[in-house]
Amino acid sequence: MAFDNTASITTGVAISSLALQTMNVSYLIRDDNGKQVGGNSFPLVGSGHKSFILASQFPATAGIRGTIELSTATGGQISVIGIRSPATGTFTTLPPLSK
Numbered sequence: 658m659a660f661d662n663t664a665s666i667t668t669g670v671a672i673s674s675l676a677l678q679t680m681n682v683s684y685l686i687r688d689d690n691g692k693q694v695g696g697n698s699f700p701l702v703g704s705g706h707k708s709f710i711l712a713s714q715f716p717a718t719a720g721i722r723g724t725i726e727l728s729t730a731t732g733g734q735i736s737v738i739g740i741r742s743p744a745t746g747t748f749t750t751l752p753p754l755s756k
Contacts, residue, residue, distance in 0.1 A: 658739045658753035661722045662712045665744035668751070670714075672727065673706040675734035682735060686715060688723040701735065711739075727753075 660668040672682060679702045686695035695717040701707055712719040727737055739751030 658727070658737060658751055659722075659724050660711055660718060660739065660751070661741060662718050662720060663722055667742050668711040668718075669708065669740040669742065670711055670725070671706065671708040671738050671740070672701060673736045674701045674703055675736060676729075676732070677703040679703050679705075680729050680733040680735075682733075683728050684715075685726040685728075686717060686723060687726075688721050694718070694721070694723065728756075 658670070660670075662668055674680065679700055681698040682701050683698040684696060685693065688694050695715055699707075711725065715725075718725070727735065729735055737753045739753065740748050741751055742748040
């Protein structure tokens with residue numbers, strides 16, 4: 658999913674689990690030149706959800722544009738949506754691309 662955290666723009670992310678079991682969600686963050694600037698994983702409970710402001714959760718994304726790739730191990734299923742919000746108060750959804 659593309660993100661933009663430049664100027665007064667903020668990107669939010671919401672992730673939900675479609676599986677019954679707890680899983681680890683891996684993430685890989687790249688800047689707009691494709692350089693990796695972060696990556697790791699976090700737990701997501703079965704049938705649960707997690708939402709956050711990207712730059713607050715992952716400080717490496719503050720002030721830059723780039724992409725975040727979210728994935729699970731085989732058998733894990735997640736649903737993801739992004740929300741782009743400039744200081745004007747309007748917002749746009751950012752649908753992710755799937756592999």
